[in-house]
Amino acid sequence: MSDFQSRDVDLVVIGAGPAGLAAAISAKKKGVNDLILLERNNWLGGILPQCIHDGFGLEVFQEPLTGPEYAQRYIDKLKDLKIPFFLNSMVLEITSKKEVFVASPEGLFCYSAKAIILAMGCRERTRGQICIPGSRPAGVYTAGVVQNLINLKNMMVGRDVVILGSGDIGLIMARRLTLEGAKVHAVVEIMPHTNGLPRNVQQCLIDYDIPLLLSHTVTEINGLNRVESVTISPVDENLKPIKGKEKRISCDTLLLSIGLIPENDLSKAFGVELSSVTAGAIVNENLETSIPGVFACGNVLHVHDVVDFVTLEAERAGKSAADYILGTSQKMDRIRVEAGDGIRYVLPQSICTNADIELSIRVLCPGEGVSIGFFDSTKLVKTKKFVKVHPAQMIKIKLKKSEIMAVKKLKVEVLQK
Amino acid sequence: MKKEIICIRCPMGCYLNVDYAGKTIQSISGNRCKVGLEYAEKEISNPERTLTSTVQVKNGHLPLVSVRTNKPLPKGRIFDTMDLLAKVEVEAPVRIGDKIVENLFGTGVNIVATKNVVKKG
Numbered sequence: 001m002s003d004f005q006s007r008d009v010d011l012v013v014i015g016a017g018p019a020g021l022a023a024a025i026s027a028k029k030k031g032v033n034d035l036i037l038l039e040r041n042n043w044l045g046g047i048l049p050q051c052i053h054d055g056f057g058l059e060v061f062q063e064p065l066t067g068p069e070y071a072q073r074y075i076d077k078l079k080d081l082k083i084p085f086f087l088n089s090m091v092l093e094i095t096s097k098k099e100v101f102v103a104s105p106e107g108l109f110c111y112s113a114k115a116i117i118l119a120m121g122c123r124e125r126t127r128g129q130i131c132i133p134g135s136r137p138a139g140v141y142t143a144g145v146v147q148n149l150i151n152l153k154n155m156m157v158g159r160d161v162v163i164l165g166s167g168d169i170g171l172i173m174a175r176r177l178t179l180e181g182a183k184v185h186a187v188v189e190i191m192p193h194t195n196g197l198p199r200n201v202q203q204c205l206i207d208y209d210i211p212l213l214l215s216h217t218v219t220e221i222n223g224l225n226r227v228e229s230v231t232i233s234p235v236d237e238n239l240k241p242i243k244g245k246e247k248r249i250s251c252d253t254l255l256l257s258i259g260l261i262p263e264n265d266l267s268k269a270f271g272v273e274l275s276s277v278t279a280g281a282i283v284n285e286n287l288e289t290s291i292p293g294v295f296a297c298g299n300v301l302h303v304h305d306v307v308d309f310v311t312l313e314a315e316r317a318g319k320s321a322a323d324y325i326l327g328t329s330q331k332m333d334r335i336r337v338e339a340g341d342g343i344r345y346v347l348p349q350s351i352c353t354n355a356d357i358e359l360s361i362r363v364l365c366p367g368e369g370v371s372i373g374f375f376d377s378t379k380l381v382k383t384k385k386f387v388k389v390h391p392a393q394m395i396k397i398k399l400k401k402s403e404i405m406a407v408k409k410l411k412v413e414v415l416q417k
Numbered sequence: 418m419k420k421e422i423i424c425i426r427c428p429m430g431c432y433l434n435v436d437y438a439g440k441t442i443q444s445i446s447g448n449r450c451k452v453g454l455e456y457a458e459k460e461i462s463n464p465e466r467t468l469t470s471t472v473q474v475k476n477g478h479l480p481l482v483s484v485r486t487n488k489p490l491p492k493g494r495i496f497d498t499m500d501l502l503a504k505v506e507v508e509a510p511v512r513i514g515d516k517i518v519e520n521l522f523g524t525g526v527n528i529v530a531t532k533n534v535v536k537k538g
Contacts, residue, residue: 052469052483052531058427066469068483068532069513151471154480179470179499198430202423203466207492306428387447388432 004101004110010325011035012100012113014091014266017046018307019298019314020119021074026318027117028081032325036111037078037085038102044078044085045071046121047144048307050151053172055199059308070307094270098293115293115321118267118281119314122260122299124169127221130258132164134221137228143169143257147176156180158253162230163187164218166194166201168305168392170257175204177255184210185249188232190217190239193366195259195392197305218254219246227252260303267296277345278302284334285351286320287313295321302347302360305394309360335409340375342414344391353404361395361412374399375411383415422460424453433457465489469531472502472517477509477534484517487527494522502528509536 011032013024016039024037043049048056051067058064061073078085089104100111124142139158141149147169149155161182163170166189174184187205192215194201205212213232219241220231229248233241262280264272273282273290280301281289288295297317298310323329332352337359339346344362351357361372370389374382382403389395404410418438424431431453436443440462445454459465467489471481490498498521507517511534518528 049483049532052471052485054467054469054485055425055428064426064467066483066485066531072513072533151483152479152481154471154473179468179495197428198423198432199425199428200430202430203425206423207466387449393428393430 004108006110006112009034009036009111010114011117011321012111012115013037013117013119014094014100015039015046015119015121015298015300016041016044016085016087017119017121017298018048018071018074018310019046019121019300019317020117021045021071021078022311022314023117023119023295023297023318023321024083024085025074025077025081026315027322028083028318030319030322030326032322035083037083038089038091038100038104039085039087040090042087044075044087050144050148051172052151053176056307059306060311067307074311091266094266096270096291098291113293114325115295117314117317117321118264118272118289118294118296118300119298119317120263120266120300122262122303125256125259125261127256130256132218132221134231135223137221137223137226139223139227139253140221141253141255143167143173143255146173146255150176150180156182158182158227158251160185160251161253161255162218162232162249162251163255163257164230165189165257165259166191166196166212167257167259168196168200170255171196171200171204173255173257174210175208178208178210182253184208185251186211186213186232188213188216188218190215190235193390197392198390217241221254222248227254230254260299262300262303264300267300272296275345275349277339278347282350283348285348285355285357286323286329287317287348288320288324293321293324295324302345305392309394309396313360335404335407338409338411340411340413342370343372343412346412351404351410353407354401356401357399357404359397359399359412361397363389363391363395363414366390367414369417371415372397373413373415374403375413376407377409377411381407389414422457424448424456426452426456435461437461459489464492466492466495468495468498470499470502472505472507472528474511474534475506475508476537477511478537479532479534482507482511482517482534483531484528485531486521487529488525490521490526491524494524497522498528509534 048067048071056070281296297314334350515530
Protein backbone atom coordinates (compact mmCIF):
# COMPACT_ATOMS: atom_id res chain seq x y z
CA MET A 1 0.00 0.00 0.00
CA SER A 2 2.55 2.54 -1.20
CA ASP A 3 0.10 5.45 -1.49
CA PHE A 4 -0.02 5.59 2.29
CA GLN A 5 2.23 8.00 4.16
CA SER A 6 3.98 6.18 6.99
CA ARG A 7 4.01 7.50 10.53
CA ASP A 8 5.28 6.02 13.78
CA VAL A 9 3.16 6.53 16.86
CA ASP A 10 3.08 4.98 20.32
CA LEU A 11 -0.68 4.55 20.59
CA VAL A 12 -3.62 4.61 18.17
CA VAL A 13 -7.11 4.73 19.68
CA ILE A 14 -9.82 3.77 17.19
CA GLY A 15 -13.21 5.37 17.78
CA ALA A 16 -13.99 8.61 19.65
CA GLY A 17 -17.15 7.58 21.46
CA PRO A 18 -17.21 7.37 25.24
CA ALA A 19 -14.75 4.44 25.25
CA GLY A 20 -12.20 5.97 22.89
CA LEU A 21 -12.33 9.36 24.63
CA ALA A 22 -11.77 7.89 28.10
CA ALA A 23 -9.09 5.47 26.88
CA ALA A 24 -7.10 8.25 25.16
CA ILE A 25 -7.41 10.56 28.18
CA SER A 26 -6.35 7.84 30.58
CA ALA A 27 -3.34 6.76 28.45
CA LYS A 28 -2.19 10.37 28.17
CA LYS A 29 -2.50 10.90 31.92
CA LYS A 30 -0.42 7.75 32.50
CA GLY A 31 2.41 9.20 30.42
CA VAL A 32 1.74 8.25 26.79
CA ASN A 33 2.43 11.50 24.95
CA ASP A 34 2.62 10.22 21.38
CA LEU A 35 -0.95 9.13 20.68
CA ILE A 36 -3.75 9.78 18.20
CA LEU A 37 -7.49 9.29 18.32
CA LEU A 38 -9.27 8.34 15.07
CA GLU A 39 -12.98 8.86 14.41
CA ARG A 40 -14.90 8.06 11.22
CA ASN A 41 -17.74 10.51 11.93
CA ASN A 42 -17.43 14.30 11.89
CA TRP A 43 -18.07 14.65 15.63
CA LEU A 44 -16.68 13.45 18.96
CA GLY A 45 -18.74 11.52 21.50
CA GLY A 46 -20.08 8.67 19.37
CA ILE A 47 -23.72 7.88 20.06
CA LEU A 48 -23.97 10.20 23.11
CA PRO A 49 -25.03 13.42 21.31
CA GLN A 50 -28.28 11.74 20.23
CA CYS A 51 -28.93 10.23 23.70
CA ILE A 52 -30.61 13.36 25.05
CA HIS A 53 -32.29 11.55 27.97
CA ASP A 54 -30.71 11.71 31.40
CA GLY A 55 -29.25 9.14 33.76
CA PHE A 56 -25.68 9.11 32.50
CA GLY A 57 -22.84 9.85 34.88
CA LEU A 58 -24.33 8.68 38.18
CA GLU A 59 -21.43 6.32 38.80
CA VAL A 60 -18.59 8.56 37.56
CA PHE A 61 -19.84 12.07 38.44
CA GLN A 62 -22.52 11.24 41.06
CA GLU A 63 -25.04 13.35 39.17
CA PRO A 64 -27.54 12.57 36.42
CA LEU A 65 -26.37 13.99 33.11
CA THR A 66 -27.75 13.74 29.59
CA GLY A 67 -25.68 12.06 26.87
CA PRO A 68 -24.44 15.30 25.26
CA GLU A 69 -23.45 16.70 28.66
CA TYR A 70 -21.59 13.51 29.58
CA ALA A 71 -19.74 13.51 26.25
CA GLN A 72 -18.81 17.19 26.57
CA ARG A 73 -16.98 16.57 29.86
CA TYR A 74 -14.64 14.14 28.09
CA ILE A 75 -14.36 16.28 24.93
CA ASP A 76 -13.25 19.20 27.13
CA LYS A 77 -10.67 16.99 28.89
CA LEU A 78 -9.38 15.68 25.55
CA LYS A 79 -8.86 19.24 24.34
CA ASP A 80 -7.32 20.38 27.65
CA LEU A 81 -4.79 17.57 27.35
CA LYS A 82 -4.14 18.51 23.70
CA ILE A 83 -4.63 14.95 22.50
CA PRO A 84 -4.60 14.95 18.68
CA PHE A 85 -7.81 13.62 17.14
CA PHE A 86 -8.81 13.14 13.51
CA LEU A 87 -12.45 13.28 12.41
CA ASN A 88 -13.85 11.86 9.15
CA SER A 89 -11.02 9.34 9.39
CA MET A 90 -11.86 5.78 8.50
CA VAL A 91 -9.63 2.90 9.53
CA LEU A 92 -9.47 0.58 6.51
CA GLU A 93 -7.31 -2.15 7.90
CA ILE A 94 -5.18 -3.14 10.87
CA THR A 95 -2.39 -5.68 10.53
CA SER A 96 -0.99 -8.06 13.14
CA LYS A 97 2.20 -5.95 13.07
CA LYS A 98 0.03 -3.15 14.48
CA GLU A 99 -0.05 -1.04 11.36
CA VAL A 100 -3.23 1.01 11.08
CA PHE A 101 -4.28 2.11 7.56
CA VAL A 102 -6.45 5.21 7.56
CA ALA A 103 -8.30 7.23 4.92
CA SER A 104 -8.83 10.80 6.09
CA PRO A 105 -9.46 14.19 4.47
CA GLU A 106 -5.73 14.93 4.92
CA GLY A 107 -4.80 11.84 2.89
CA LEU A 108 -3.97 8.18 3.33
CA PHE A 109 -1.84 7.22 6.33
CA CYS A 110 -0.26 4.11 7.73
CA TYR A 111 0.43 4.42 11.44
CA SER A 112 2.88 1.91 12.86
CA ALA A 113 1.82 1.72 16.48
CA LYS A 114 3.35 0.20 19.59
CA ALA A 115 -0.14 -0.34 20.98
CA ILE A 116 -3.71 -0.07 19.72
CA ILE A 117 -6.95 0.42 21.64
CA LEU A 118 -10.04 -0.86 19.87
CA ALA A 119 -13.04 1.33 20.79
CA MET A 120 -15.30 1.07 17.74
CA GLY A 121 -18.52 0.54 19.64
CA CYS A 122 -21.42 -1.49 18.32
CA ARG A 123 -24.19 -1.37 15.74
CA GLU A 124 -27.86 -2.26 15.75
CA ARG A 125 -29.31 -5.54 14.61
CA THR A 126 -31.68 -5.07 11.70
CA ARG A 127 -34.80 -6.67 10.26
CA GLY A 128 -32.67 -8.91 8.05
CA GLN A 129 -30.97 -10.49 11.05
CA ILE A 130 -34.20 -11.79 12.55
CA CYS A 131 -35.90 -12.51 9.21
CA ILE A 132 -39.35 -10.97 9.80
CA PRO A 133 -41.59 -12.14 6.95
CA GLY A 134 -43.82 -9.81 4.97
CA SER A 135 -43.55 -7.03 2.45
CA ARG A 136 -40.81 -4.42 2.45
CA PRO A 137 -42.58 -1.11 2.89
CA ALA A 138 -41.13 2.16 4.17
CA GLY A 139 -41.55 2.77 7.89
CA VAL A 140 -39.36 0.02 9.36
CA TYR A 141 -36.52 1.54 11.35
CA THR A 142 -34.00 0.53 13.98
CA ALA A 143 -34.54 2.43 17.23
CA GLY A 144 -31.15 4.17 17.14
CA VAL A 145 -31.80 5.54 13.67
CA VAL A 146 -35.11 7.02 14.84
CA GLN A 147 -33.32 8.52 17.84
CA ASN A 148 -30.88 10.16 15.45
CA LEU A 149 -33.62 11.48 13.13
CA ILE A 150 -35.78 12.91 15.91
CA ASN A 151 -33.11 14.22 18.29
CA LEU A 152 -30.52 15.52 15.84
CA LYS A 153 -32.28 16.15 12.53
CA ASN A 154 -35.75 17.29 13.66
CA MET A 155 -37.50 14.65 11.56
CA MET A 156 -40.54 12.77 12.85
CA VAL A 157 -40.86 9.21 11.55
CA GLY A 158 -44.53 8.28 12.03
CA ARG A 159 -47.74 8.67 14.02
CA ASP A 160 -48.76 5.13 14.95
CA VAL A 161 -45.89 3.04 16.14
CA VAL A 162 -45.18 -0.52 17.26
CA ILE A 163 -41.81 -1.29 18.80
CA LEU A 164 -40.30 -4.77 18.56
CA GLY A 165 -37.80 -5.53 21.29
CA SER A 166 -37.60 -4.06 24.75
CA GLY A 167 -33.95 -3.07 24.83
CA ASP A 168 -33.17 0.26 26.48
CA ILE A 169 -33.09 2.22 23.23
CA GLY A 170 -36.53 0.85 22.32
CA LEU A 171 -37.95 1.85 25.71
CA ILE A 172 -36.37 5.30 25.57
CA MET A 173 -37.76 5.79 22.06
CA ALA A 174 -41.24 4.67 23.13
CA ARG A 175 -41.26 7.62 25.53
CA ARG A 176 -39.62 10.01 23.10
CA LEU A 177 -42.12 9.24 20.32
CA THR A 178 -45.02 9.63 22.79
CA LEU A 179 -43.70 13.01 23.93
CA GLU A 180 -43.43 14.08 20.28
CA GLY A 181 -47.07 13.26 19.65
CA ALA A 182 -47.00 9.72 18.25
CA LYS A 183 -49.12 6.89 19.62
CA VAL A 184 -47.02 3.89 20.63
CA HIS A 185 -49.47 0.99 20.47
CA ALA A 186 -47.22 -1.64 22.01
CA VAL A 187 -43.72 -2.73 22.84
CA VAL A 188 -43.49 -6.36 21.76
CA GLU A 189 -40.87 -8.62 23.39
CA ILE A 190 -40.24 -12.24 22.44
CA MET A 191 -38.67 -13.12 25.81
CA PRO A 192 -40.76 -13.55 28.97
CA HIS A 193 -38.83 -10.59 30.47
CA THR A 194 -37.73 -7.19 29.24
CA ASN A 195 -34.27 -6.60 27.84
CA GLY A 196 -34.06 -3.07 29.18
CA LEU A 197 -33.28 -1.69 32.61
CA PRO A 198 -36.19 -1.85 35.07
CA ARG A 199 -36.02 1.94 35.59
CA ASN A 200 -36.68 2.44 31.89
CA VAL A 201 -39.72 0.17 32.00
CA GLN A 202 -41.05 2.43 34.77
CA GLN A 203 -40.25 5.87 33.36
CA CYS A 204 -40.73 5.11 29.65
CA LEU A 205 -43.62 2.63 29.53
CA ILE A 206 -45.57 2.54 32.81
CA ASP A 207 -45.51 6.35 33.10
CA TYR A 208 -47.19 6.66 29.68
CA ASP A 209 -49.45 3.58 29.82
CA ILE A 210 -47.66 1.96 26.89
CA PRO A 211 -48.52 -1.77 26.78
CA LEU A 212 -45.61 -4.19 27.08
CA LEU A 213 -46.41 -7.53 25.44
CA LEU A 214 -43.96 -10.12 26.78
CA SER A 215 -43.61 -13.52 25.06
CA HIS A 216 -44.90 -11.98 21.82
CA THR A 217 -43.24 -11.24 18.50
CA VAL A 218 -43.97 -9.63 15.15
CA THR A 219 -44.68 -12.40 12.65
CA GLU A 220 -45.46 -10.27 9.61
CA ILE A 221 -45.06 -6.73 8.32
CA ASN A 222 -47.98 -5.66 6.13
CA GLY A 223 -48.25 -2.76 3.66
CA LEU A 224 -47.27 -2.00 0.11
CA ASN A 225 -45.54 1.39 0.07
CA ARG A 226 -45.75 2.25 3.75
CA VAL A 227 -46.27 -0.01 6.77
CA GLU A 228 -50.03 -0.42 7.28
CA SER A 229 -50.04 -2.95 10.09
CA VAL A 230 -47.97 -5.61 11.78
CA THR A 231 -49.13 -9.07 12.75
CA ILE A 232 -48.12 -10.06 16.25
CA SER A 233 -48.34 -13.45 17.85
CA PRO A 234 -47.68 -14.95 21.28
CA VAL A 235 -44.77 -17.42 21.41
CA ASP A 236 -44.39 -20.74 23.20
CA GLU A 237 -41.56 -21.67 25.59
CA ASN A 238 -39.31 -22.38 22.59
CA LEU A 239 -40.00 -18.84 21.33
CA LYS A 240 -41.99 -20.22 18.39
CA PRO A 241 -45.15 -18.27 17.39
CA ILE A 242 -48.36 -20.05 18.44
CA LYS A 243 -50.50 -20.62 15.32
CA GLY A 244 -54.03 -19.26 15.30
CA LYS A 245 -53.34 -16.64 17.97
CA GLU A 246 -52.15 -13.90 15.61
CA LYS A 247 -53.48 -10.36 15.95
CA ARG A 248 -53.04 -7.32 13.70
CA ILE A 249 -52.08 -3.89 14.99
CA SER A 250 -52.64 -0.97 12.59
CA CYS A 251 -49.57 1.25 12.48
CA ASP A 252 -47.45 3.24 10.05
CA THR A 253 -44.12 2.59 11.71
CA LEU A 254 -42.25 -0.37 13.19
CA LEU A 255 -39.21 0.27 15.35
CA LEU A 256 -36.71 -2.49 15.98
CA SER A 257 -34.80 -2.59 19.25
CA ILE A 258 -33.52 -6.12 18.94
CA GLY A 259 -29.99 -5.96 20.16
CA LEU A 260 -26.57 -4.57 19.46
CA ILE A 261 -23.54 -6.22 17.92
CA PRO A 262 -19.95 -5.20 18.72
CA GLU A 263 -18.46 -3.81 15.53
CA ASN A 264 -15.48 -6.13 15.15
CA ASP A 265 -14.97 -6.43 11.40
CA LEU A 266 -11.58 -4.70 11.71
CA SER A 267 -10.54 -6.82 14.70
CA LYS A 268 -11.56 -10.11 13.10
CA ALA A 269 -9.67 -9.34 9.91
CA PHE A 270 -6.29 -9.13 11.69
CA GLY A 271 -6.75 -12.18 13.86
CA VAL A 272 -8.07 -10.88 17.18
CA GLU A 273 -9.71 -13.85 18.86
CA LEU A 274 -13.42 -13.19 19.47
CA SER A 275 -15.90 -14.74 21.89
CA SER A 276 -18.96 -16.33 20.31
CA VAL A 277 -21.05 -15.20 23.31
CA THR A 278 -20.10 -11.50 23.59
CA ALA A 279 -19.10 -11.12 19.90
CA GLY A 280 -16.22 -9.07 21.30
CA ALA A 281 -12.55 -9.86 21.87
CA ILE A 282 -11.39 -12.40 24.41
CA VAL A 283 -9.34 -10.42 26.91
CA ASN A 284 -7.27 -10.75 30.07
CA GLU A 285 -7.47 -8.54 33.18
CA ASN A 286 -5.60 -5.78 31.32
CA LEU A 287 -8.29 -5.85 28.60
CA GLU A 288 -5.55 -7.04 26.27
CA THR A 289 -6.73 -9.19 23.36
CA SER A 290 -5.08 -12.32 21.95
CA ILE A 291 -2.65 -10.00 20.13
CA PRO A 292 -0.15 -8.47 22.59
CA GLY A 293 -0.39 -4.68 22.68
CA VAL A 294 -3.91 -4.63 21.27
CA PHE A 295 -6.57 -3.68 23.82
CA ALA A 296 -10.36 -3.46 23.61
CA CYS A 297 -12.93 -1.57 25.68
CA GLY A 298 -16.50 -0.34 25.62
CA ASN A 299 -19.22 -1.74 23.41
CA VAL A 300 -16.78 -3.24 20.92
CA LEU A 301 -15.69 -5.56 23.74
CA HIS A 302 -19.16 -6.37 25.09
CA VAL A 303 -22.42 -4.44 24.96
CA HIS A 304 -22.86 -2.36 28.11
CA ASP A 305 -26.07 -1.05 29.65
CA VAL A 306 -24.50 1.95 31.41
CA VAL A 307 -22.03 4.38 29.84
CA ASP A 308 -20.25 4.94 33.16
CA PHE A 309 -19.05 1.33 33.04
CA VAL A 310 -17.80 1.93 29.49
CA THR A 311 -15.77 4.88 30.76
CA LEU A 312 -14.32 2.95 33.70
CA GLU A 313 -13.43 0.01 31.48
CA ALA A 314 -11.84 2.33 28.89
CA GLU A 315 -9.75 4.01 31.58
CA ARG A 316 -8.40 0.59 32.50
CA ALA A 317 -7.60 -0.12 28.84
CA GLY A 318 -5.81 3.24 28.59
CA LYS A 319 -3.75 2.48 31.66
CA SER A 320 -2.90 -1.02 30.40
CA ALA A 321 -1.81 0.37 27.02
CA ALA A 322 0.40 2.91 28.85
CA ASP A 323 2.01 0.15 30.94
CA TYR A 324 2.62 -1.87 27.77
CA ILE A 325 4.19 1.06 25.90
CA LEU A 326 6.28 2.28 28.85
CA GLY A 327 7.41 -1.26 29.66
CA THR A 328 5.94 -1.26 33.15
CA SER A 329 3.63 -4.22 32.61
CA GLN A 330 4.73 -7.53 34.07
CA LYS A 331 4.53 -10.89 32.44
CA MET A 332 2.42 -13.19 34.52
CA ASP A 333 0.67 -16.48 34.63
CA ARG A 334 -3.04 -16.43 34.17
CA ILE A 335 -5.96 -18.69 34.92
CA ARG A 336 -9.08 -19.16 32.84
CA VAL A 337 -12.43 -17.74 33.91
CA GLU A 338 -15.44 -19.75 32.83
CA ALA A 339 -19.17 -19.04 32.73
CA GLY A 340 -21.07 -21.91 34.37
CA ASP A 341 -24.78 -22.62 34.85
CA GLY A 342 -27.05 -19.59 34.68
CA ILE A 343 -24.30 -17.24 33.52
CA ARG A 344 -24.23 -15.82 30.00
CA TYR A 345 -20.71 -14.51 30.20
CA VAL A 346 -17.91 -13.37 32.47
CA LEU A 347 -15.29 -10.87 31.46
CA PRO A 348 -12.28 -10.90 31.42
CA GLN A 349 -11.95 -14.48 30.21
CA SER A 350 -8.53 -14.90 31.85
CA ILE A 351 -7.02 -13.26 34.92
CA CYS A 352 -3.82 -13.18 36.89
CA THR A 353 -4.24 -14.21 40.51
CA ASN A 354 -1.76 -11.95 42.25
CA ALA A 355 -3.92 -8.82 42.41
CA ASP A 356 -7.51 -7.79 43.18
CA ILE A 357 -9.74 -8.26 40.17
CA GLU A 358 -13.10 -6.97 38.96
CA LEU A 359 -15.37 -9.21 36.92
CA SER A 360 -18.24 -8.13 34.66
CA ILE A 361 -20.98 -10.75 34.69
CA ARG A 362 -24.30 -11.22 32.93
CA VAL A 363 -26.86 -13.79 34.05
CA LEU A 364 -29.06 -15.74 31.63
CA CYS A 365 -32.43 -15.25 33.36
CA PRO A 366 -33.97 -12.79 35.78
CA GLY A 367 -34.19 -14.03 39.36
CA GLU A 368 -34.81 -13.02 42.95
CA GLY A 369 -32.65 -13.86 45.95
CA VAL A 370 -30.05 -15.33 43.64
CA SER A 371 -26.59 -16.36 44.81
CA ILE A 372 -23.64 -16.40 42.46
CA GLY A 373 -20.89 -18.86 43.33
CA PHE A 374 -17.20 -18.70 42.48
CA PHE A 375 -15.59 -22.11 42.14
CA ASP A 376 -12.04 -23.36 41.87
CA SER A 377 -12.96 -26.20 39.51
CA THR A 378 -15.58 -27.79 41.82
CA LYS A 379 -14.65 -26.20 45.16
CA LEU A 380 -16.75 -23.19 46.17
CA VAL A 381 -14.46 -20.31 47.17
CA LYS A 382 -16.89 -17.39 47.42
CA THR A 383 -20.59 -16.65 47.17
CA LYS A 384 -22.38 -13.40 46.64
CA LYS A 385 -26.10 -12.91 47.14
CA PHE A 386 -28.32 -10.54 45.13
CA VAL A 387 -31.84 -9.29 45.90
CA LYS A 388 -32.58 -9.31 42.14
CA VAL A 389 -30.60 -10.16 39.04
CA HIS A 390 -31.54 -9.36 35.46
CA PRO A 391 -29.86 -10.15 32.12
CA ALA A 392 -30.10 -6.47 31.16
CA GLN A 393 -28.08 -5.43 34.19
CA MET A 394 -24.39 -6.14 34.17
CA ILE A 395 -23.12 -7.28 37.54
CA LYS A 396 -19.71 -6.07 38.70
CA ILE A 397 -17.97 -8.14 41.34
CA LYS A 398 -14.59 -7.48 42.93
CA LEU A 399 -12.52 -10.45 43.99
CA LYS A 400 -9.69 -9.93 46.45
CA LYS A 401 -6.23 -11.27 45.75
CA SER A 402 -6.55 -13.38 48.90
CA GLU A 403 -9.67 -15.04 47.50
CA ILE A 404 -8.17 -16.04 44.15
CA MET A 405 -4.43 -16.50 44.71
CA ALA A 406 -4.71 -20.29 45.09
CA VAL A 407 -7.34 -20.78 42.37
CA LYS A 408 -6.36 -22.85 39.33
CA LYS A 409 -9.49 -22.38 37.22
CA LEU A 410 -12.26 -19.96 38.13
CA LYS A 411 -15.85 -20.88 37.35
CA VAL A 412 -18.77 -18.55 37.98
CA GLU A 413 -22.19 -20.10 38.44
CA VAL A 414 -25.70 -19.24 39.60
CA LEU A 415 -26.27 -21.46 42.66
CA GLN A 416 -29.40 -23.60 42.85
CA LYS A 417 -31.67 -22.58 45.70
CA MET B 418 -51.95 -0.13 50.43
CA LYS B 419 -48.98 -2.04 49.11
CA LYS B 420 -47.29 -1.11 45.85
CA GLU B 421 -44.12 -2.16 44.07
CA ILE B 422 -42.39 0.72 42.33
CA ILE B 423 -39.10 0.78 40.48
CA CYS B 424 -36.71 3.47 41.61
CA ILE B 425 -35.60 5.47 38.56
CA ARG B 426 -32.91 7.58 40.20
CA CYS B 427 -30.05 5.38 39.01
CA PRO B 428 -29.49 2.40 36.71
CA MET B 429 -29.60 -0.01 39.68
CA GLY B 430 -33.40 0.25 39.41
CA CYS B 431 -34.24 -1.06 42.89
CA TYR B 432 -37.69 -2.59 43.28
CA LEU B 433 -39.20 -0.75 46.23
CA ASN B 434 -42.04 -2.25 48.24
CA VAL B 435 -44.03 0.64 49.58
CA ASP B 436 -46.82 0.31 52.13
CA TYR B 437 -48.89 3.48 52.33
CA ALA B 438 -52.27 4.95 53.25
CA GLY B 439 -53.32 7.92 51.15
CA LYS B 440 -50.15 9.99 50.94
CA THR B 441 -48.64 8.69 54.18
CA ILE B 442 -45.94 6.06 53.90
CA GLN B 443 -45.91 3.30 56.49
CA SER B 444 -42.89 1.36 55.29
CA ILE B 445 -40.44 1.11 52.41
CA SER B 446 -38.16 -1.81 51.68
CA GLY B 447 -35.98 -3.01 48.82
CA ASN B 448 -33.97 0.19 48.46
CA ARG B 449 -30.18 -0.04 48.39
CA CYS B 450 -29.59 3.58 49.35
CA LYS B 451 -31.35 6.58 50.87
CA VAL B 452 -32.15 8.01 47.43
CA GLY B 453 -34.68 5.19 47.12
CA LEU B 454 -36.49 6.31 50.30
CA GLU B 455 -36.67 9.86 48.99
CA TYR B 456 -37.92 8.66 45.61
CA ALA B 457 -40.65 6.46 47.07
CA GLU B 458 -41.91 9.31 49.27
CA LYS B 459 -42.07 11.66 46.29
CA GLU B 460 -43.68 9.03 44.09
CA ILE B 461 -46.53 8.58 46.56
CA SER B 462 -47.03 12.25 47.46
CA ASN B 463 -46.18 14.22 44.29
CA PRO B 464 -44.54 12.28 41.44
CA GLU B 465 -41.95 14.23 39.47
CA ARG B 466 -39.84 13.54 36.41
CA THR B 467 -36.88 15.16 34.72
CA LEU B 468 -37.99 16.00 31.19
CA THR B 469 -35.54 16.03 28.30
CA SER B 470 -36.36 17.16 24.79
CA THR B 471 -35.09 19.47 22.04
CA VAL B 472 -35.83 22.98 20.78
CA GLN B 473 -35.13 24.49 17.37
CA VAL B 474 -32.03 26.61 16.79
CA LYS B 475 -31.69 29.40 14.25
CA ASN B 476 -28.32 29.70 12.44
CA GLY B 477 -26.76 26.82 14.36
CA HIS B 478 -24.43 24.07 13.11
CA LEU B 479 -27.28 21.74 14.17
CA PRO B 480 -31.03 22.33 13.66
CA LEU B 481 -31.81 21.40 17.28
CA VAL B 482 -30.36 21.86 20.72
CA SER B 483 -31.10 19.25 23.38
CA VAL B 484 -32.62 20.58 26.61
CA ARG B 485 -33.68 19.39 30.05
CA THR B 486 -35.49 20.59 33.11
CA ASN B 487 -32.95 21.78 35.67
CA LYS B 488 -34.85 19.84 38.33
CA PRO B 489 -37.71 17.35 38.28
CA LEU B 490 -41.06 18.66 37.04
CA PRO B 491 -44.47 17.60 38.43
CA LYS B 492 -45.54 14.69 36.22
CA GLY B 493 -48.82 16.39 35.25
CA ARG B 494 -46.92 19.23 33.55
CA ILE B 495 -44.97 17.10 31.07
CA PHE B 496 -47.26 17.45 28.04
CA ASP B 497 -47.90 21.17 28.69
CA THR B 498 -44.15 21.64 28.63
CA MET B 499 -43.79 19.69 25.37
CA ASP B 500 -46.44 21.94 23.76
CA LEU B 501 -44.58 25.00 24.95
CA LEU B 502 -41.17 23.76 23.76
CA ALA B 503 -42.55 23.08 20.26
CA LYS B 504 -42.97 26.86 19.87
CA VAL B 505 -39.55 27.86 21.21
CA GLU B 506 -36.72 28.79 18.89
CA VAL B 507 -33.32 30.05 20.06
CA GLU B 508 -30.49 31.74 18.21
CA ALA B 509 -27.03 30.12 17.99
CA PRO B 510 -24.62 30.05 19.73
CA VAL B 511 -26.05 28.06 22.65
CA ARG B 512 -23.93 26.75 25.53
CA ILE B 513 -24.59 23.89 27.94
CA GLY B 514 -26.47 25.32 30.92
CA ASP B 515 -27.98 28.32 29.05
CA LYS B 516 -31.49 29.04 30.29
CA ILE B 517 -34.00 28.44 27.48
CA VAL B 518 -37.27 28.87 29.41
CA GLU B 519 -37.52 30.28 32.92
CA ASN B 520 -39.95 29.29 35.68
CA LEU B 521 -42.16 26.86 33.75
CA PHE B 522 -45.81 27.41 34.69
CA GLY B 523 -44.73 29.01 37.94
CA THR B 524 -43.17 25.76 39.17
CA GLY B 525 -39.71 27.29 39.60
CA VAL B 526 -38.36 24.75 37.11
CA ASN B 527 -36.22 26.04 34.21
CA ILE B 528 -35.44 24.53 30.83
CA VAL B 529 -31.69 24.55 30.17
CA ALA B 530 -29.53 23.57 27.17
CA THR B 531 -27.56 20.32 27.36
CA LYS B 532 -25.47 20.78 24.22
CA ASN B 533 -23.17 23.40 22.74
CA VAL B 534 -24.41 24.59 19.35
CA VAL B 535 -22.10 26.98 17.50
CA LYS B 536 -23.03 29.48 14.79
CA LYS B 537 -23.28 28.00 11.31
CA GLY B 538 -20.45 28.66 8.86
